[in-house]
Structure formats: structure tokens, C-alpha cells
Amino acid sequence: xxxAIMVAASLALATxxxxxxPSTDASSAVRKxxxxxxxxxxxxxxxxxxxxxxxxxxxxxxRSWLDTQPAPTGQANWAxxxxxxxxxxxxxxxxxxxxxxEVIMNRVKSSxxxxxxxxxxxQGTGRKxxxxxxYTCDGNPDTIREKAAxxxxxxxxxxxxxxxxxxxTSGATHYHTTAVNPKWSRVxxxxxxxxxxxxxxxxxxxxxx
Numbered sequence: 001x002x003x004a005i006m007v008a009a010s011l012a013l014a015t016x017x018x019x020x021x022p023s024t025d026a027s028s029a030v031r032k033x034x035x036x037x038x039x040x041x042x043x044x045x046x047x048x049x050x051x052x053x054x055x056x057x058x059x060x061x062x063r064s065w066l067d068t069q070p071a072p073t074g075q076a077n078w079a080x081x082x083x084x085x086x087x088x089x090x091x092x093x094x095x096x097x098x099x100x101x102e103v104i105m106n107r108v109k110s111s112x113x114x115x116x117x118x119x120x121x122x123q124g125t126g127r128k129x130x131x132x133x134x135y136t137c138d139g140n141p142d143t144i145r146e147k148a149a150x151x152x153x154x155x156x157x158x159x160x161x162x163x164x165x166x167x168x169t170s171g172a173t174h175y176h177t178t179a180v181n182p183k184w185s186r187v188x189x190x191x192x193x194x195x196x197x198x199x200x201x202x203x204x205x206x207x208x209x
Contacts, residue, residue: 003191018110059165061095067174076118078161084121086144087135089197096195099168099175101160103199105174112202113173117161168192172199 059065072078077097081101089100106121107113114120124131131137144150169175171193176182177196188200 015072059136059159060096061093063094066094066152066155069155071151072158074154074158074161078154078157080118081157081161082119082154083142083144084133084135085157086146086150087142088133090149090153092197093195094156096197097156097170098160098165099172099192099194099199100193100197101156102165102167102169102174103175105160106169106201108172110173151201168194169199171201171202173202174200 053181058091066165072082074082081104084104085097089097092100104117104120108115108117114123122131122134122136128139130136135142156165172191174184174188175197176185178193178198179196185198185200187203189203190198192199
């Protein structure tokens with residue numbers, strides 16, 4: 001509706017300017033031609049041009065937003081990110097889940113970590129409790145038992161991979177829960193605290209970090 005009103009106002013203004021401009025004004029002919037051109041374009045065409053596409057919907061950290069998102073699908077990197085969010089953050093707030101996903105994406109962008117989501121998540125897997133994400137090397141089977149929670153974090157993963165999520169952690173590449181206090185947290189810079197997680201980034205930065 002707003003788009004249609006804006007277009008109608010623009011057409012009215014163009015027509016008005018054409019009518020009011022002195023006939024001796026050299027630009028009058030140009031304005032009249034523009035007005036004629038605009039008036040010949042169907043309103044539906046303007047509406048289509050001015051209406052944002054559905055996939056540009058902004059993320060809202062609410063259950064109502066999550067419920068409106070379509071059932072998520074994707075390939076390997078989406079599946080890896082969904083699994084990581086399920087095991088690392090399914091009990092977190094929606095905002096907290098987005099923040100954990102952001103850390104993983106920040107690692108992908110950093111030259112200090114692998115360059116794809118699955119490789120980042122599985123880095124160090126194979127050495128018990130020596131991996132980057134504990135669930136990948138704790139020896140427990142990675143069984144999905146909460147289907148609804150899995151679908152919800154899949155929606156978060158889809159939005160993050162599609163670039164629809166706002167930045168939350170100021171470039172964090174690490175996090176831990178408030179229940180622990182790892183040694184590395186003393187030398188990294190704290191960037192945010194969201195839900196039960198605290199976020200950090202390296203105290204040094206390079207052009208590719």
C-alpha cells in the first residue's frame with residue numbers, strides 16, 4: 001500500500017511540475033516527457049519494483065519470527081551448522097543460538113581456521129576432548145532426539161548462512177558457557193555475553209582475521 005501511494009505521489013508531482021513550468025523553460029519538455037513516460041507504466045510494475053522480496057525479512061529473536069520461517073533445507077555445510085547448534089546451543093535463547101552460529105561463521109572467515117563450516121566444526125575431531133566443539137569428540141553418539149529443536153536450529157542455520165542475521169558478537173571466534181572458566185579466556189578479549197555463553201576474539205588481529 002505504501003509503495004502504491006509513493007508512486008502515485010511521484011506521478012502527481014511530475015505532472016504538476018510539467019504543468020507549472022514555463023513553456024519557455026528548456027527543461028519543460030524533458031519534464032513533460034518524463035511525466036508521460038511514468039504515466040504509461042502500470043502501477044503494478046512500480047509496486048513490484050518497490051516491494052522488498054520475501055527472503056529479505058529481517059531476523060527477529062522471537063518465537064513468532066521463528067514459527068513463520070519455512071522448513072529449512074540445505075547441503076553439507078547447512079547440515080553441519082544445524083548439528084552444531086543442536087548439540088551446542090539448543091537450550092539457549094534464540095539470540096544465543098544466532099550468536100553461537102556467528103562464531104562458527106567468523107572462524108570460517110578467519111585465516112586461522114579452516115575455510116568451510118564443516119571443517120571448522122570438525123577441527124580436531126578424533127582426539128577425545130581435544131577438539132574445538134566438545135560434542136564432536138566426547139565419545140558420545142550424536143543422536144538427534146528432539147526433532148522440533150533440530151528443525152528450529154536448522155532455521156537459524158539457514159538464516160545465518162543466507163546472510164540474513166545481524167552481527168551480535170563483534171567478531172568473536174571463541175565462546176564458553178558461564179559454568180566454566182577456561183584458561184584461554186584470560187588472554188582473549190571479551191566481546192559479548194548472551195544467554196549462558198560468553199564470547200571472545202583474539203587480542204591480536206591481522207588483515208585476514
